[in-house]
Amino acid sequence: MALRAGIACIVRGARLASATCAGSAVWLAGCEREAPPPPPPQRIEQSFHLNAYEKDFGYSQAVLIDKTLYVSGSVAVDSNGRLVAPGDMAGQLRAAYANISRTLAAHHSSFQQVVKETIYTTDMDGLLKASDLRFEYYDKQRLPATSWVQVQRLVDPGFLVEIEVIAELP
Numbered sequence: 001m002a003l004r005a006g007i008a009c010i011v012r013g014a015r016l017a018s019a020t021c022a023g024s025a026v027w028l029a030g031c032e033r034e035a036p037p038p039p040p041p042q043r044i045e046q047s048f049h050l051n052a053y054e055k056d057f058g059y060s061q062a063v064l065i066d067k068t069l070y071v072s073g074s075v076a077v078d079s080n081g082r083l084v085a086p087g088d089m090a091g092q093l094r095a096a097y098a099n100i101s102r103t104l105a106a107h108h109s110s111f112q113q114v115v116k117e118t119i120y121t122t123d124m125d126g127l128l129k130a131s132d133l134r135f136e137y138y139d140k141q142r143l144p145a146t147s148w149v150q151v152q153r154l155v156d157p158g159f160l161v162e163i164e165v166i167a168e169l170p
Contacts, residue, residue, distance in 0.1 A: 062103050067169045069107055073120065073162040074099040075154065083158045089126035093133050096163045102138070109169050111137045114144045116166040123152040123160055 062071045076084040076095035085091025104110055121127040127148060138144070144165070154162050 019037050021062075029067050054069070061099075062107070063105060064169075065074040069104070069109065069167040069169055071100055071103050071165045071167065074103070075159045075162045083156060087160075088132040089121075089123060089160050090133060092160045093127075093130055093163075094136075096132070096161055097137050100163060102164055104167060107167075107169060112139065112142065113167040113169055114138070114165045115168050117144045117146045118150045118164050119146070120151050120154065120162045120164075121148065121160060122151060122153055124148070127161060 024149070060072065061074075062069055064070075074096045076092035077099070078084055084095040101111070119127065154160075
């Protein structure tokens with residue numbers, strides 16, 4: 001008998017809880033609530049090495065995140081990391097831009113997608129004299145945001161210029 005009374009009590013409690021939940025559900029359904037925004041897409045990072053020595057030196061020539069390509073400072077070096085055009089600003093600019101071009105091409109891109117450029121130089125006067133070389137790579141009507149910075153020295157004392165870019169890939 002006590003067992004039946006206990007079961008009946010549990011059943012009545014469950015009915016009451018069910019009715020309370022149903023009432024709450026009706027009340028909640030009447031409230032206009034925005035669905036939470038979907039989570040942002042997962043960002044996929046891909047590192048790129050233009051030359052084998054970069055891994056040993058401890059950096060990536062470029063990192064791609066989603067459709068943004070961040071290209072490390074490019075200098076006037078050949079594929080073995082040896083300085084190209086010592087003492088020649090124009091020659092070093094061309095070599096640095098050639099390395100950037102190879103990095104962009106490896107990502108099916110070009111200078112047309114570059115949105116930001118930073119040029120570091122140890123000789124601002126030399127850079128200013130050779131600056132028209134940039135138009136061999138950029139369309140004068142679609143230039144990236146650009147900063148030119150004179151520094152005391154670059155990683156190798158023979159480097160006169162280092163260029164880094166950010167490109168938005170199609």
